Amino acid sequence: MNSSIIKVAQSSFTTTGIIAKCSPVLASQLHTSAPLCRVVSGKYRITKKRDKPLTYEMANPPHYIAHRKSWNSWNTSTLQGGLRRSETALEDEFIRRFMTGTWHGLVCSEVIIKRQFNHIRVAAIIRRAVSPTKMYFLLGYTEELLANWLQCPVTLELQTVDSFKDVVFKYI
Amino acid sequence: MYSSVIVPRQWTRFTCLCRSLTSVEGQKLPQNSKSSDGISPPPRKPRGPTDLLQALAATVGTDPTAAHYKYHDDPYLIPLSNFRKRSYALSAEAGRKAAAWIRDEHSNLFTTREWDPPTKNKTPYFNADPRIEAFAPKPIYNDASKVTEQDLKYTIQNALIDDSITIFQLLGGTSGVSEELKLQLLQLLCFYNEKEPESMEWLEERWFAANTRDRQAATWRLGGLADQIFESMDPKTPEAYCAMIQGMAKYYQAERAHMLTMEVKEKGIPLSTGVYNSLIGCVGFLREGTTLRVEALRSLLAEMHEQGISPNDETLSACLRSLSAWGGGKILQQMALSIVAEFRRLDIQPGLAAYYYLLCLFCKERGPRFDILSTIINELEQKEHLEAKEPADTNFFITAMGVCSDHLQNITMAERLHALLMKGDNYKLVGDAYKESIYYRHYVTVACRHASFEKTLELLDTLVPNVYVPEPSVMEEIIKTLEVGGAGDRLAQAWSQLVVFGHSKRARLVERLLDAMVNTYPGQEEEVKSKMRAAAADMLSFGQMTPEEKEMKDIRSPVQKLSATAVCNIIEMCSDTQDKADPLWKSVEVALQRLRKEEAAGVPARPQALADVAKKAAAVGLPGIAATAVTYLAECGFEEAMAASVHVLGTMLNRPEQEVEELLSQGQSALVSSLHPAAMAVAEAYSLAKTGGPIIQESERTSSSSDSDSDSSSDDE
Numbered sequence: 001m002n003s004s005i006i007k008v009a010q011s012s013f014t015t016t017g018i019i020a021k022c023s024p025v026l027a028s029q030l031h032t033s034a035p036l037c038r039v040v041s042g043k044y045r046i047t048k049k050r051d052k053p054l055t056y057e058m059a060n061p062p063h064y065i066a067h068r069k070s071w072n073s074w075n076t077s078t079l080q081g082g083l084r085r086s087e088t089a090l091e092d093e094f095i096r097r098f099m100t101g102t103w104h105g106l107v108c109s110e111v112i113i114k115r116q117f118n119h120i121r122v123a124a125i126i127r128r129a130v131s132p133t134k135m136y137f138l139l140g141y142t143e144e145l146l147a148n149w150l151q152c153p154v155t156l157e158l159q160t161v162d163s164f165k166d167v168v169f170k171y172i
Numbered sequence: 173m174y175s176s177v178i179v180p181r182q183w184t185r186f187t188c189l190c191r192s193l194t195s196v197e198g199q200k201l202p203q204n205s206k207s208s209d210g211i212s213p214p215p216r217k218p219r220g221p222t223d224l225l226q227a228l229a230a231t232v233g234t235d236p237t238a239a240h241y242k243y244h245d246d247p248y249l250i251p252l253s254n255f256r257k258r259s260y261a262l263s264a265e266a267g268r269k270a271a272a273w274i275r276d277e278h279s280n281l282f283t284t285r286e287w288d289p290p291t292k293n294k295t296p297y298f299n300a301d302p303r304i305e306a307f308a309p310k311p312i313y314n315d316a317s318k319v320t321e322q323d324l325k326y327t328i329q330n331a332l333i334d335d336s337i338t339i340f341q342l343l344g345g346t347s348g349v350s351e352e353l354k355l356q357l358l359q360l361l362c363f364y365n366e367k368e369p370e371s372m373e374w375l376e377e378r379w380f381a382a383n384t385r386d387r388q389a390a391t392w393r394l395g396g397l398a399d400q401i402f403e404s405m406d407p408k409t410p411e412a413y414c415a416m417i418q419g420m421a422k423y424y425q426a427e428r429a430h431m432l433t434m435e436v437k438e439k440g441i442p443l444s445t446g447v448y449n450s451l452i453g454c455v456g457f458l459r460e461g462t463t464l465r466v467e468a469l470r471s472l473l474a475e476m477h478e479q480g481i482s483p484n485d486e487t488l489s490a491c492l493r494s495l496s497a498w499g500g501g502k503i504l505q506q507m508a509l510s511i512v513a514e515f516r517r518l519d520i521q522p523g524l525a526a527y528y529y530l531l532c533l534f535c536k537e538r539g540p541r542f543d544i545l546s547t548i549i550n551e552l553e554q555k556e557h558l559e560a561k562e563p564a565d566t567n568f569f570i571t572a573m574g575v576c577s578d579h580l581q582n583i584t585m586a587e588r589l590h591a592l593l594m595k596g597d598n599y600k601l602v603g604d605a606y607k608e609s610i611y612y613r614h615y616v617t618v619a620c621r622h623a624s625f626e627k628t629l630e631l632l633d634t635l636v637p638n639v640y641v642p643e644p645s646v647m648e649e650i651i652k653t654l655e656v657g658g659a660g661d662r663l664a665q666a667w668s669q670l671v672v673f674g675h676s677k678r679a680r681l682v683e684r685l686l687d688a689m690v691n692t693y694p695g696q697e698e699e700v701k702s703k704m705r706a707a708a709a710d711m712l713s714f715g716q717m718t719p720e721e722k723e724m725k726d727i728r729s730p731v732q733k734l735s736a737t738a739v740c741n742i743i744e745m746c747s748d749t750q751d752k753a754d755p756l757w758k759s760v761e762v763a764l765q766r767l768r769k770e771e772a773a774g775v776p777a778r779p780q781a782l783a784d785v786a787k788k789a790a791a792v793g794l795p796g797i798a799a800t801a802v803t804y805l806a807e808c809g810f811e812e813a814m815a816a817s818v819h820v821l822g823t824m825l826n827r828p829e830q831e832v833e834e835l836l837s838q839g840q841s842a843l844v845s846s847l848h849p850a851a852m853a854v855a856e857a858y859s860l861a862k863t864g865g866p867i868i869q870e871s872e873r874t875s876s877s878s879d880s881d882s883d884s885s886s887d888d889e
Contacts, residue, residue: 140267151300
């Protein structure tokens with residue numbers, strides 16, 4: 001959809017020289033999704049009984065990013081001249097799903113993925129529902145398999161909490 | 173306006189270019205003389221890809237207050253006992269192994285593009301470009317796989333013994349493989365004796381592997397694949413002979429190695445230094461008796477000289493290894509020293525392994541004291557960094573520390589040795605987990621015995637618990653030191669350490685700690701005293717939880733009981749309070765009941781302490797506790813019971829002692845009517861102690877006393 005709009009934009013401008021130069025910049029700055037997203041996405045609906053638990057990350061809507069909370073993925077792919085945009089997004093999604101599936105029912109927070117050079121650091125908050133020995137097994141397993149899959153060193157940076165209630169910020 | 177701006181810009185650019193050109197030239201041709209502008213850049217140094225990282229890493233020391241970096245930095249995941257350290261590290265590695273297994277078993281998922289349309293062939297695909305060998309799936313070979321000589325080469329180069337044997341058989345055995353590859357395989361088989369070595373990839377397994385001392389027995393596989401390959405080779409090259417002899421000698425098949433050597437010599441085939449080194453290593457298996465062996469060693473060295481083969485540092489350590497394996501004695505020691513001197517003349521300096529063998533030879537446990545260690549340390553301290561050359565190198569530090577601790581009993585030497593180990597990256601020479609713990613056992617022991625108290629505490633603070641967790645024997649040594657130093661605070665801490673390290677079920681250790689605490693208790697400050705009381709009360713409740721657990725879990729091994737003396741120590745410490753409402757009196761009561769129920773082994777060594785506790789309890793206003801204590805004393809048949817009961821009763825009734833004695837001499841019936849039940853119990857205890865029989869029941873006393881007798885006898889065993 002992006003490209004079609006760019007084409008429309010290009011045809012409307014007669015001076016093609018300028019627009020051809022600008023197009024990669026345009027491509028990453030044009031938002032083409034419905035304006036409803038601004039109102040709804042990344043926000044949680046209040047329940048009748050006001051008993052839905054939210055973590056701090058969930059409690060702050062997206063416009064608080066960089067003010068009250070920070071990003072869930074840290075990388076440079078979206079900067080100008082950034083490499084591997086789609087791959088990074090896809091891999092991040094893969095890592096998130098892999099984490100929540102491997103640490104089944106244990107992950108209490110968002111999975112934060114930080115990329116530095118060729119190194120991926122994955123951070124999460126884990127419930128102390130299994131013994132430390134099992135946690136170490138999962139740690140080694142996750143690190144090794146993700147490293148083999150993504151072909152770069154992967155480090156897990158976990159913190160543990162006693163129960164899910166420890167990460168609840170408020171109920172709505 | 174524009175031109176005036178542009179020209180200087182161009183000018184600076186030009187000068188910049190000129191400068192860079194001169195600097196490039198300077199790199200190519202390092203100039204000795206100064207250049208025209210007085211700047212002479214140093215010649216370019218070639219650097220490896222990780223040199224910068226290593227230089228950065230060298231600026232960061234290890235932090236002894238944090239757990240090792242292989243453990244996760246989270247309170248739940250940091251191990252504090254030896255058992256946990258081991259199991260956590262191995263679990264993580266097991267997870268890694270599981271992932272590697274999945275990668276190898278489903279290698280197609282990791283090397284093809286799964287998102288290609290179903291009709292198309294899957295294209296080979298690697299996520300990384302260029303391909304990274306370390307992350308690529310390892311090939312799996314079985315009887316059905318199609319193999320080429322390329323595969324054999326790959327497995328030989330990666331030292332995969334089992335796989336290479338499978339491929340060798342698949343290729344048609346001895347007839348289907350080229351001579352060159354056969355030789356390579358033969359060398360591999362001889363080096364490892366056809367046994368798959370522990371993989372280099374799994375560090376933790378190697379680190380925690382049970383210490384298997386290499387058996388000094390003929391383990392060479394006779395008639396194995398190595399023998400078959402060797403037979404099939406024609407013509408047999410000198411390399412093949414060398415590999416065979418070295419393999420046999422390495423796995424102590426000394427006679428065959430010797431025979432093969434004879435055969436080779438007859439044919440006039442030259443042998444390498446390595447062959448002679450291995451022959452020297454097993455020369456002792458051919459002869460009996462020191463003189464004959466030394467002679468054989470001499471003749472081998474002379475033979476090397478005749479053949480014109482120059483020895484290397486492995487020759488030296490092989491000689492010393494043989495000498496140290498033949499026991500001790502003046503002759504061997506003199507021989508070793510002369511060999512070392514002669515090798516020094518050839519400019520071959522002894523390595524760590526050689527020093528290790530020298531220490532083995534000179535510093536026997538029950539021998540005269542030889543201080544060769546100080547000379548060795550002097551020499552090692554002058555070296556910039558120590559290099560690991562042989563597997564035996566890792567034995568040096570633990571043996572040297574053992575010599576410091578048992579043989580020389582010298583703390584300054586131990587400290588120098590430890591500083592040497594901590595210098596640079598020498599810590600790699602510590603060996604494995606087992607050797608590391610023995611090293612620190614020796615170090616802590618010698619520090620506890622011979623170092624000043626402050627220094628010992630400092631050492632313990634750095635080492636325990638992240639670097640080293642003391643074993644029970646070392647813990648006892650530490651407690652002894654703390655007792656002598658009078659550190660009550662530390663002793664109270666030691667109890668929590670015992671719990672964390674998993675030693676709290678060892679009754680002997682807990683008793684030792686309690687003794688130490690009682691001995692140091694009087695001179696402490698009030699704050700420390702309260703800590704010690706809390707620790708003592710905790711010990712009691714810790715012991716008490718076990719019976720309930722026993723009922724629930726049905727523990728098979730019997731739980732060791734604390735001795736009565738230890739329980740008395742707890743009582744003594746807990747009762748040191750003037751406040752009647754203090755919760756510690758509760759623990760005193762519990763402890764007394766445990767004593768009475770015969771849940772503690774033996775009888776108390778210091779009954780006077782119990783008597784004092786009874787008096788104090790009566791004075792504070794807790795007659796129940798006082799009565800129980802006095803009754804227990806009387807039941808055990810201690811003389812102190814009588815005086816104590818009189819005193820206690822006096823305090824209870826608030827009368828002088830003479831009056832109390834008169835009262836006690838009255839009949840039993842009068843007492844029952846007039847006295848409080850607790851006071852009555854004390855009165856009974858008095859009569860029990862006086863007459864050897866109770867006022868009311870005769871049978872109870874005999875049973876209890878006989879029980880305590882039997883207990884004490886069992887305690888003596």
